[in-house]
Amino acid sequence: xxxxxxxxxxxxxxxxxxxxxxWNRVTGFLWHALTGLQELTHHVVLNxxxxxxxxxxxxxxxGRRLILAGVLVNIFLAxxxxxxxxxxxxxxxxxDGLESTLDVFSSGMMWAALKYAxxxxxxxxxxxxxxxxxxxxxxxxxxxxxxxxxxxxHSIAEIVGSMGxxxxxxxxxxxxxxxxxxxxxxxxEGLFRLSLWKGRSIGSNALAADAWHHxxxxxxxxxxxxxIGIALLGGPAWAQADDWAALFSCGIIVFNGLRMLMVALAExxxxxxxxxxxTNISQIASMVEGVTSIEKVRVRKTGLTRIADLxxxxxxKLSVHEGHNIxxxxxxxxxxxxxxxxxxxxxxxxxxxxxxxx
Numbered sequence: 124x125x126x127x128x129x130x131x132x133x134x135x136x137x138x139x140x141x142x143x144x145x146w147n148r149v150t151g152f153l154w155h156a157l158t159g160l161q162e163l164t165h166h167v168v169l170n171x172x173x174x175x176x177x178x179x180x181x182x183x184x185x186g187r188r189l190i191l192a193g194v195l196v197n198i199f200l201a202x203x204x205x206x207x208x209x210x211x212x213x214x215x216x217x218x219d220g221l222e223s224t225l226d227v228f229s230s231g232m233m234w235a236a237l238k239y240a241x242x243x244x245x246x247x248x249x250x251x252x253x254x255x256x257x258x259x260x261x262x263x264x265x266x267x268x269x270x271x272x273x274x275x276x277h278s279i280a281e282i283v284g285s286m287g288x289x290x291x292x293x294x295x296x297x298x299x300x301x302x303x304x305x306x307x308x309x310x311x312e313g314l315f316r317l318s319l320w321k322g323r324s325i326g327s328n329a330l331a332a333d334a335w336h337h338x339x340x341x342x343x344x345x346x347x348x349x350x351i352g353i354a355l356l357g358g359p360a361w362a363q364a365d366d367w368a369a370l371f372s373c374g375i376i377v378f379n380g381l382r383m384l385m386v387a388l389a390e391x392x393x394x395x396x397x398x399x400x401x402t403n404i405s406q407i408a409s410m411v412e413g414v415t416s417i418e419k420v421r422v423r424k425t426g427l428t429r430i431a432d433l434x435x436x437x438x439x440k441l442s443v444h445e446g447h448n449i450x451x452x453x454x455x456x457x458x459x460x461x462x463x464x465x466x467x468x469x470x471x472x473x474x475x476x477x478x479x480x481x
Contacts, residue, residue, distance in 0.1 A: 181220040186330045189321055190234045193314055193333065197226045200307055200340075207303045213296035213351060214281050216303065218274045218369050219343050222376075225270045226336050229263045233333045236260075240329075240426045244275055244465075251465060253426020254391060260328040261387035264380045271376030274343070278370035285363055295358070296351045311341040325462065326427050327475060328390060328399040332383050340375045346372035396422040396429060400462060404431055407460055408469075413437055413449040415474040426471030428465035431457060 204220030207213070236259030244251045315337035322330030348367025354361050395401070405417045419434040435453055438448050449468035457467045 179215040185393075186237050186321060186325060186327055187234050189318055189332055190230050190237070192332065193318065193337065194227055194230045194234070196310060196314060197223045197230060197340075198311070203303055207300050209299040209466035210220060211297035213300045213347070214366055214369065216296070216300050216347055216351075218277050219304075219307070219340070219347050221277075222270045222274065222340055222343055225266055226340060229266045229336055229341050229376070230333055232266075233263060233329045233405070236329055237327070250425060250430060251428070251429055253424075253465075256327060256329045256426040257387050257391040257424075260332040261362065261384055261391060263329065263332040263336065264384035266389055267332075267339060267383065271339075271373045271380060274376065275370055275373035278366050282363060282370070284342050285366070295354055298355060300351055301348060301355075304344045307344040307363070308341050308348065311337045311344065315341060321476055326424075328387060331406065332387065335379055335383055341409075342375050343369070343372040371461050391425050393423040400429075404433075404457060404460070404464075406460060407456055408433055408435060408453045411449060411453050411456060413445070414439070414453065418472060423464075425465070428463045430466045430468075431462075431464050432468045432470075433457075434470045434472055436474045 147315045174304050175230055176388055201223035204216050208217030209215075240252050240254075242254040273402050315334050318334035318337060319331055320326070321331075322334055325389055335366060346368040347365070350365040353364035353368075357364065401420045401422050402420060406421045408414060408420075409417050414435055416436045417433065418436055419432075422429055422430040432452065435450065441449075450471050453469050454467045458464050
């Protein structure tokens with residue numbers, strides 16, 4: 124198999140143009156990945172009207188089935204990449220296989236977390252087990268960061284080890300490795316889009332984190348594809364492009380992992396839900412007969428549900444019994460709303476006289 128043959132200037136210009144076109148597509152793809160993660164961080168789930176508390180079990184089950192499908196795909200791809208990288212002389216493909224192997228463990232952890240998080244509240248966990256979903260998302264992000272660091276160390280060692288060496292045709296990866304990478308990119312990008320859509324639709328950060336594992340795998344595969352392509356086009360002198368491509372993808376993986384970790388930690392630390400959600404909840408409560416105003420609304424996320432804490436004002440002339448009844452009406456209305464409130468605490472306070480408001 125001939126990997127590099129001398130060519131005239133016209134052929135060289137054609138190869139350079141083709142390489143520039145590939146690079147433009149790569150940078151466009153990576154930019155989409157970064158901006159997509161930014162969108163994930165600021166995404167507010169306001170389209171959950173079709174979901175009710177009774178449908179949560181089905182949502183958890185759908186998420187677990189999707190994660191299980193990803194596990195099976197990752198096992199297949201990891202085996203293909205390791206074998207292809209070993210016999211095809213591609214360190215980038217073998218490093219990509221390592222990430223797919225880590226994805227298997229990460230997805231398995233997400234599956235177990237969703238299974239545990241759907242347990243109903245009990246005496247020891249009166250607020251339910253939803254925090255397990257946040258913890259799993261954080262652990263998955265740490266695994267992603269670790270995978271990027273390991274791939275980076277491996278790539279740097281390969282680059283340093285080959286410095287000063289005279290490259291030979293045998294140092295080049297085999298052309299069939301490109302087919303493996305094309306297949307990987309198509310499958311992983313499809314899994315990313317499906318998992319992210321499902322994660323957003325049910326409000327699961329763990330499933331969204333698993334989706335970004337698929338996207339990171341697609342990015343590393345794309346970087347390996349470009350590196351191997353450059354090495355095959357440029358000949359032995361460009362053999363290191365394979366390792367440089369793997370190193371470049373590591374930065375993207377670590378960046379994505381850090382961003383996902385921040386989202387998971389914010390949820391685990393009971394970060395306040397966005398103002399749009401709190402405003403809507405306040406409006407629903409203020410429409411209840413007997414409620415004069417809403418002093419305070421605090422909402423936090425736990426798994427696929429939310430917990431709200433409201434300070435509701437009523438007339439100071441009402442009896443304790445009447446105020447208690449109003450609080451129950453407020454709670455029932457909110458738990459039947461589209462905001463997936465698994466628990467609502469309503470504090471009744473007397474409306475202050477006009478002179479105190481002034």
